[in-house]
Amino acid sequence: xxxxxxxxxxxxxxxxxxxxxxxxxxxxxxxxxxxxxxxxxxxxxxxxxxxxxxxxxxxxxxxxxxxxxxxxxxxxxxxxxxxxxxxxxxxxxxxxxxxxxxxxxxxxxxxxxxxxxxxxxxxxxxxxxxxxxxxxxxxxxxxxxxxxxxxxxxxxxxxxxxxxxxxxxxxxxxxxxxxxxxxxxxxxxxxxxxxxxxxxxxxxxxxxxxxxxxxxxxxxxxxxxxxxxxxxxxxxxxxxxxxxxxxxxxxxxxxxxxxxxxxxxxxxxx
Numbered sequence: 001x002x003x004x005x006x007x008x009x010x011x012x013x014x015x016x017x018x019x020x021x022x023x024x025x026x027x028x029x030x031x032x033x034x035x036x037x038x039x040x041x042x043x044x045x046x047x048x049x050x051x052x053x054x055x056x057x058x059x060x061x062x063x064x065x066x067x068x069x070x071x072x073x074x075x076x077x078x079x080x081x082x083x084x085x086x087x088x089x090x091x092x093x094x095x096x097x098x099x100x101x102x103x104x105x106x107x108x109x110x111x112x113x114x115x116x117x118x119x120x121x122x123x124x125x126x127x128x129x130x131x132x133x134x135x136x137x138x139x140x141x142x143x144x145x146x147x148x149x150x151x152x153x154x155x156x157x158x159x160x161x162x163x164x165x166x167x168x169x170x171x172x173x174x175x176x177x178x179x180x181x182x183x184x185x186x187x188x189x190x191x192x193x194x195x196x197x198x199x200x201x202x203x204x205x206x207x208x209x210x211x212x213x214x215x216x217x218x219x220x221x222x223x224x225x226x227x228x229x230x231x232x233x234x235x236x237x238x239x240x241x242x243x244x245x246x247x248x249x250x251x252x253x254x255x256x257x258x259x260x261x262x263x264x265x266x267x268x269x270x
Contacts, residue, residue, distance in 0.1 A: 001153045003082075003083070003087070006077035006082040006083045007077070007087060007088070007091050009074065009075075009077050009082075009084055010053075010054045010076070010077055010078065010083060010088060011050035011053055011054055011093060012050075012057070012075055013050065013051040015053060015075075015148075016049050016053065019068035019180070020049055020146045020177065021045060021046065021049055021152070023146065023147060023150045023154070023173050023177075024041055024045040024149050024150040024151060024153050024154030024157075025038070025042060025045070025222065026151065026154065027041075027150070027151040027152065027153065027154025027155040027158070027160070027166070027169075027170075028041040028154040028155065028158040028160075029154075029262060030155065030160070030166075030169075031154070031155045031156075031159065031160025031161075031166075032158070032160070033154075033157075033158030033159075033160075034158075036159065037106060037157065037158045037159070040102055040106060040157070041106075041153075041154050041157050041158060042100070043102060043255045044098070044099050044102050044114060044157070045099075045150060045153070045154070046154075046250075047095040047096075047098045047099045048095070048114060048117055048118055048121075048150070049146075049150075050095055050098040050108060050144070051092060051095040051096055051099065051118060051121060052117075052118075052121035052124075052145060054088065054091060054095065055092055055121055055125050056093055056121075056124070056125045056132075057075070057076040057077075057078055057079070057088070057124075058078065058085070058088050058089070058092065058124055058125070059130075060076065060079075060083075060125065061076065061078050061131050061183050062079075063195045063196055064076040064078075064079040064194050065079045066194070068195075071244055076266055096118060097205045099118060100114065100115065100118075101155070103115075103157060106157060106158075107156050107157050108157075109156045109162065110153050110155075110156035110157030111157075112113050112150060112156075113149045113150075113152045113153035113157075113235075114149075114153050114157075115242060116144075117145050117149040117150055117153060119256075120141055120144050120145035120149065121145045121260055123141065124141050124142070124145060128195040132196075132198070133196055133197045133198065135199055135202050135203075136199060138181065138185075138198055139178040139182060139199055140178065141217075142177055142180075142181040143173075143174035143175060143176075143177050143178035143179055143181075144174055145218050146173075146177040147170065147172075147173035147174035147175070147176060147177035147178070148170040148171060148173060148174035149170075150173075151166070151170040152166060152167070152170045152175045163228065164230060165226070165230040168222065168225055168226045168229070168230060169226060169230075170212075172219065172222045172223055172224055172226060175215060175218055175219045175222055176219055178215060179212065179216060179219065182199070182200065182208060182211060182212050182215060185198045185199060185200035185201075185208070186200055186205055186208050186209070186212070189201070193199065199211075205239060241250055
């Protein structure tokens, strides 16, 4: 394998191409973006989302060395010595530059939301701040950096209006992506137990399921508010309804697979 391959893997594209990547594009679509602006939003958030995962890999390198799941899947080439810190910093600089340069050419407010996305991603992982290890703030930051800011960036970069509909929809995506992180933390509970301090580690998996149900209930309330107070096309309504269930279920599948594997392993041991 070439060095370029491993640096490309640092972006962990498979972890977000089916979910987070589409949130700013939905914003651009709902704002009736021209094909050119839609393409530019796609490039901006391909780089911005890749940056979010690569910067996480950079600061989590020591933790990921102890994470059996990530070692087996080679999600962090830096942790396995296939990439260097210097090379990763260069990669982060390139991704950051592309996102910022393209965004500022489209719309200033959209540019601000892109910068907020990138800043939240950095503060989420960087040492001494590490919002990903702070109770509840990990879920909130995750919701802002992958849901709220990207959606509003997509809307405004496409020259759309920052109105009640876009703000409530951005809030819905923030809640959904926060829910996704909670599910992800439940799946990774055993690997994370001795290595990091997530919300699930602090409250335990059983109470986490209660949080999961409550957070999903808030998602439903936000969805109902959009339906009641905003004028949206019926097809957009069904799109939100689909995403409300599909995105969490996409990660809930991981819980089911994890439980099945654990039961199978116990059976084999017997």
